[in-house]
Amino acid sequence: MSIRKIRILGDPVLRVPAGEVEVFDDDLVQLAEDMLETMYRSQGVGLAAPQIGISTRVLVIDVGESDEDDVGPIALVNPQVVEFSRTTDRVAEGCLSIPGMEEVVERPDAVTVTGFTPEGEPVTYELSGLISRVMQHEIDHLDGVLFIDRLSPLKRRILLKKWRKSQAEEVDS
Ligand code: ZN
16 A cells, blocks of 8 residues: 555646546555555545546545444445435535635535445445535545535635635745
């Protein structure tokens, strides 16, 4: 296994819709393992392949202690949401590609998702709570969408201003 470099806001790969996986092979299994390792190292709860510069529809999730139904860790290929709940909730989210920034995002509070394991087995997940939110966040990444896109224009502007300031400070120090 190896740790991959996480791409940061501003990297064009984060904005490109990722392509479907067509070949299920050892490289794909390795990619999923590397993604989990990279996610754990960064203390994240989810990671999508574009975040390590690979524009393909693979994501990993492990919400640890918050995983009440003991679903994870999940490695999912070509995920598709087949159902969103009508009810929503509002919870603060962050992103490994926008480190240090957090904001409340409204999303459906449950989803049903289908896809494949890296070995090519079809799977269905019925998720609610935090793990459902992380799943939606990671699927957004596969479509080139970031959580900041789901904020009001004002909140988004404020967050981006803070982000630019934090990045400038990082360069200075
Ligand atoms: Zn993210």
